[in-house]
Amino acid sequence: MTYLRRLPKFEYVGPRTLTEVCSLISGGAPDDAMLLAGGTDAILQMRRRERVPRRVIGLKGVAELDFVREQADGGLSIGAMTTLHSLLSAPAIRQRYAILHETAAQIGGPELRNIATIGGNIAGALPCADLPPALMTLDAQIKLSSHRGERWMPLRDFFPEFGRTVAQDDELLSEIKLPRPAPYSAGTYLKFHDRQSMDMTVVGVGAFVVLDDDGRTVRELRLAYANGAPTVFRAMKAEAVLCGQLFGEKVLDAVAEAACSESSPRTSWRANAGYRLSLIRALTKRAIRRSWQSASSQKGTK
Amino acid sequence: MNDLVDVSLQVNGVRYDVAIRPWRTLLEVLRETLGMTGTKRSCGEGQCGTCSVLIDGEVVNACLYLAIEAQGKEIETIEGRPEGEPVLQQIQRSFAEKGAVQCGFCTPGMVIATKALLGDNPQPSEDEIREALVGHLCRCTGYVQIVEAIQDAASRLARERLR
Numbered sequence A: 001m002t003y004l005r006r007l008p009k010f011e012y013v014g015p016r017t018l019t020e021v022c023s024l025i026s027g028g029a030p031d032d033a034m035l036l037a038g039g040t041d042a043i044l045q046m047r048r049r050e051r052v053p054r055r056v057i058g059l060k061g062v063a064e065l066d067f068v069r070e071q072a073d074g075g076l077s078i079g080a081m082t083t084l085h086s087l088l089s090a091p092a093i094r095q096r097y098a099i100l101h102e103t104a105a106q107i108g109g110p111e112l113r114n115i116a117t118i119g120g121n122i123a124g125a126l127p128c129a130d131l132p133p134a135l136m137t138l139d140a141q142i143k144l145s146s147h148r149g150e151r152w153m154p155l156r157d158f159f160p161e162f163g164r165t166v167a168q169d170d171e172l173l174s175e176i177k178l179p180r181p182a183p184y185s186a187g188t189y190l191k192f193h194d195r196q197s198m199d200m201t202v203v204g205v206g207a208f209v210v211l212d213d214d215g216r217t218v219r220e221l222r223l224a225y226a227n228g229a230p231t232v233f234r235a236m237k238a239e240a241v242l243c244g245q246l247f248g249e250k251v252l253d254a255v256a257e258a259a260c261s262e263s264s265p266r267t268s269w270r271a272n273a274g275y276r277l278s279l280i281r282a283l284t285k286r287a288i289r290r291s292w293q294s295a296s297s298q299k300g301t302k
Numbered sequence B: 001m002n003d004l005v006d007v008s009l010q011v012n013g014v015r016y017d018v019a020i021r022p023w024r025t026l027l028e029v030l031r032e033t034l035g036m037t038g039t040k041r042s043c044g045e046g047q048c049g050t051c052s053v054l055i056d057g058e059v060v061n062a063c064l065y066l067a068i069e070a071q072g073k074e075i076e077t078i079e080g081r082p083e084g085e086p087v088l089q090q091i092q093r094s095f096a097e098k099g100a101v102q103c104g105f106c107t108p109g110m111v112i113a114t115k116a117l118l119g120d121n122p123q124p125s126e127d128e129i130r131e132a133l134v135g136h137l138c139r140c141t142g143y144v145q146i147v148e149a150i151q152d153a154a155s156r157l158a159r160e161r162l163r
C-alpha cells in the first residue's frame, strides 16, 4: 500500500535564485539533498523510499529557470524549470521544433503537464523518458551549473549508464539549447505504448531528417531511442547508413537493422526484449519515412 | 527538532494560517489539516485524478504537490468559495442532471478538471473533452455521461454569458 504512505521526513528549502541553488548543493552529498522540480517523479521516489533525502531543495520558486527564449542565432533556449505545459504553449516550439511539441503532448495529461518540467524529464535519467530522444534528434546542448561555474555539453553524452547522468553532485541542469533548424528538415517521435494515454513508453523512436538542396538526398539523419537500451541514446551507426544516400526502402531496411544491433532493450513485465527489438525495427522505418516525407514536402513549397 | 513550519495558504479565496510539516502533500493538508475532504485520495501517484485541484487556475494533482510549495498561490478546490461560484455550480448541476455521477468518488476531480478546461476553452469538442480528462479514472465507467455533462455545462454557461 505504498500509495497511502506519507513521505519520509525532510527539511525543505525554497531558494529563489540559481546562485542560491548552487550554493545549497555545493556540499555535494547526494543522499543528503534532493532537487525537487515538478516533483512528479521525485515525490513518488520518496513515497516508495527509493530516495530518503535529509533535505529537499524545491526549485519551483526559481523564476530565472523558467523561460523559452528565441536566440539571436536562430536557436532556442529553454530553462530547466519550464513545464511541459509551457513548452506546448510556446509558439516557437510549435512552429519550428514540431517534434518537441508533438512529444510533450504525448506525456501524461493536463494535471501532469502543468507541473512536470523539461529539466526533471531529462535529469531523472529514465530510459523511458520521452523528451530526451526528441531533444537528441534536435542536437540539443545542455548547461550544467554549479558554484564553480557552468559547462555546456551535448545531451547525447549526458547519460553514461542506467539512471545516472554525468552531472556532478554539486551541479544542476539549468538550460537546454536547440540549434536553429536546418532548411528542408523534419522529425517525428513515435511513442509506442499499450494505452492511448497516461502510459509509460514501451519503445520510443525519434527520427530527424535533413535533406540536401536537391530535396532527395539525405544530408543528415538523427535517431534516438527511449527504452532501446538502459539509457536514452543516439544510434549513430544506423544514422550513418542513410547519410549521403537517396531515400529508399532498401536502405531503410539497412538502417533499421543497424539500429537494432546498436540497441540492447530489456525484458520487463511491459514487454520482452525481442518484442522491443521488433518495435525498434518497425518504428525506426516508420519514423524516418514520415520525417522524410514532411522534409521533402517543404522542398516542394519553397 | 521542531518540524512544524508556519505557512499561509489561500484556499477558495480564504486565507488559512497553519503549521504543517514540510513533507506533507497539499492533498494531506487540505483533507487533514483544513478538513476539506471533497478532494479525494486514491492512487497516490498521479494516475487517477481524484485529487485534482486548481493552483493559480491550472489543474494539478494535489497528491504530487507539496503543501509548502503552494504558499502564495491561489488554490481552488471542489468546496468552492463560501459565497458560491456560479461556474462550479453549473458544472455540478450538469453532472447531476446528466447522470454523470454514479458512486461519485471521481466526481470532484472531474468537476475541477472541467472548470480548468472550460476556462481555457469554453466550447470544447468531444475529443478535447476526452483529452482533458485522460488523467481521470471513473471505475463505474460512466464516461459517456461525463462527456455529455461537460457538453451540457459548456452550452449552458455559453448561453448564460449571452444573456
Ligand SMILES: Cc1cc2nc3c(=O)[nH]c(=O)nc-3n(C[C@H](O)[C@H](O)[C@H](O)COP(=O)(O)OP(=O)(O)OC[C@H]3O[C@@H](n4cnc5c(N)ncnc54)[C@H](O)[C@@H]3O)c2cc1C
Pocket: A034, A035, A036, A037, A038, A039, A040, A041, A042, A043, A080, A106, A107, A108, A112, A115, A116, A117, A118, A119, A120, A121, A122, A123, A124, A125, A128, A129, A130, A131, A171, A172, A173, A174, A198, A199, A200, A201, B045, B046, B047
Ligand atoms: C502519471 C504519470 C505519467 C507519466 N508519464 C510520463 C510519460 O509519458 N513520459 C515521460 O517521459 N515521463 C512520464 N512521467 C514521469 C515524469 O512525470 C516526467 O519524467 C517529468 O517530466 C519529470 O519532471 P519533474 O519536473 O516532475 O521532475 P522531478 O520529479 O522533480 O525530478 C525528477 C528527478 O530529476 C532531478 N532533477 C529535477 N530537476 C533537476 C535539475 N534541474 N537538475 C538536476 N536534477 C534535477 C530530481 O532530483 C529527481 O531525481 C509520468 C509520471 C507520472 C506520475
